[in-house]
Amino acid sequence: MARLSAERASLPHRDPLRRQRLTADCLYGVYDPLSRSCTLALAGGPRPVLAYPDGTTETADVTVAPPLGGGGGSPFACARLDLAEGSVIALHADAFLREDEAGGPTGQDRLRGVLADSGRPLNELRDEATRTVPASPPGVDAILLLVRTHVLAPELVSAWDLPADPAAVATARARTRRQLAAWNLDELSLTTELIVSELATNAVRYGTPPLTLRLIKGDRTLTFEVSDSSPVSPHLRHARTSDEGGRGLFICAELSQSWGVRFSDNGKTIWTEQDLPHPQ
Numbered sequence: 001m002a003r004l005s006a007e008r009a010s011l012p013h014r015d016p017l018r019r020q021r022l023t024a025d026c027l028y029g030v031y032d033p034l035s036r037s038c039t040l041a042l043a044g045g046p047r048p049v050l051a052y053p054d055g056t057t058e059t060a061d062v063t064v065a066p067p068l069g070g071g072g073g074s075p076f077a078c079a080r081l082d083l084a085e086g087s088v089i090a091l092h093a094d095a096f097l098r099e100d101e102a103g104g105p106t107g108q109d110r111l112r113g114v115l116a117d118s119g120r121p122l123n124e125l126r127d128e129a130t131r132t133v134p135a136s137p138p139g140v141d142a143i144l145l146l147v148r149t150h151v152l153a154p155e156l157v158s159a160w161d162l163p164a165d166p167a168a169v170a171t172a173r174a175r176t177r178r179q180l181a182a183w184n185l186d187e188l189s190l191t192t193e194l195i196v197s198e199l200a201t202n203a204v205r206y207g208t209p210p211l212t213l214r215l216i217k218g219d220r221t222l223t224f225e226v227s228d229s230s231p232v233s234p235h236l237r238h239a240r241t242s243d244e245g246g247r248g249l250f251i252c253a254e255l256s257q258s259w260g261v262r263f264s265d266n267g268k269t270i271w272t273e274q275d276l277p278h279p280q
Helices: 002-009 107-115 122-131 168-182 186-206 248-255
Strands: 026-032 037-043 049-051 057-059 079-082 088-092 144-148 157-162 211-217 221-228 258-264 267-275
Touching: 026 088, 049 107, 057 107, 088 107, 088 122, 107 122, 122 144, 157 168, 157 186, 168 186, 168 211, 186 211, 186 221, 186 248, 186 267, 248 258, 248 267
Parallel strands: none
Antiparallel strands: 026 037, 037 079, 049 057, 049 088, 088 144, 157 211, 211 221, 221 267, 258 267
């Protein structure tokens, strides 16, 4: 958006597009079903509404930055929220905050009132919330997205420390093989062991202790994570035929459906995802 906005500002003075502001609201959220935390960043637009299993509701305390493309260029502030299992997050457009011309509750109070009974099915909450919104002018979208949080059961997660010793990689492969057998995922054993071997080896060689490994069995995917305290990001590269190394990350990218790196205050995590052979 910043690039598109700058391109529009550089158009000839007679071009009518030059005078039209180009911005976009954006809410970015990541929910961790293991720590029960939700991290949010907001550029323009309304703050989401949170509804808890005990019937209480609140507007999320998230700093609102300027819309994307609105200038500034400063980093976006993130808010981390700890949410009880079964909480409902309501992401909505400004249209849901429209005031009723006849008076009555404000838009936020109206939505929070509907979500107070958050144990109801999400489609019922959605329909009732939509009915309470005053009619919007033509061309204005009234968008509402409801999400209910769930926590992964402990038996679906296996985590362990990795000693900074090349010999520990074989132990990591063996533990991975045993865990997949316990989850009845033996058919993923070969590819997952290769991924574990490559990423664990890289962590031992180039990472900074403490090193941790984690396997997560979701509804549709198997996730493997390697974490260390170094902020240095790995780079995917194509090794030459004569090179003796440098293919680890490329192999993991080929064997997995997706992969990536995320950073935290304590370092970084490299993750891969594989589709489960029999999604639940």
